[in-house]
Amino acid sequence: MGIKQSVVAQRMKPRRQATRRTKSDEALEKLQAHPRVEIVDDERSIGNSVIVTLRRGWRFNDPGEHVFGEDTPEECLAAVETRVKPCACSECKAAKRKVVCR
Numbered sequence: 001m002g003i004k005q006s007v008v009a010q011r012m013k014p015r016r017q018a019t020r021r022t023k024s025d026e027a028l029e030k031l032q033a034h035p036r037v038e039i040v041d042d043e044r045s046i047g048n049s050v051i052v053t054l055r056r057g058w059r060f061n062d063p064g065e066h067v068f069g070e071d072t073p074e075e076c077l078a079a080v081e082t083r084v085k086p087c088a089c090s091e092c093k094a095a096k097r098k099v100v101c102r
């Protein structure tokens with residue numbers, strides 16, 4: 001019995017390490033799957049921020065502001081959930097019409 005348990009423990013160990021993720025990774029995944037988000041560009045490796053492009057119909061601070069950046073994915077996720085508003089700029093309206101025509 002004791003041997004069986006240790007075999008299971010050995011099998012579990014590497015799998016657990018492979019799926020270990022940081023909060024930052026989780027926030028990045030949530031961002032990428034977010035219904036208001038079109039594209040996420042993680043440019044931290046080149047000294048920039050995390051750039052989020054919103055889907056048509058959504059904006060950040062001002063009408064027509066569809067792209068924004070924050071220092072971390074967590075901040076981006078918080079911004080998408082609290083600061084993003086519906087956008088009705090000409091670009092979004094045009095995009096909406098296109099979708100309706102299809």
Ligand SMILES: [Zn+2]
Nearest residue numbers: 064087089092
């Ligand atoms: Zn817009």
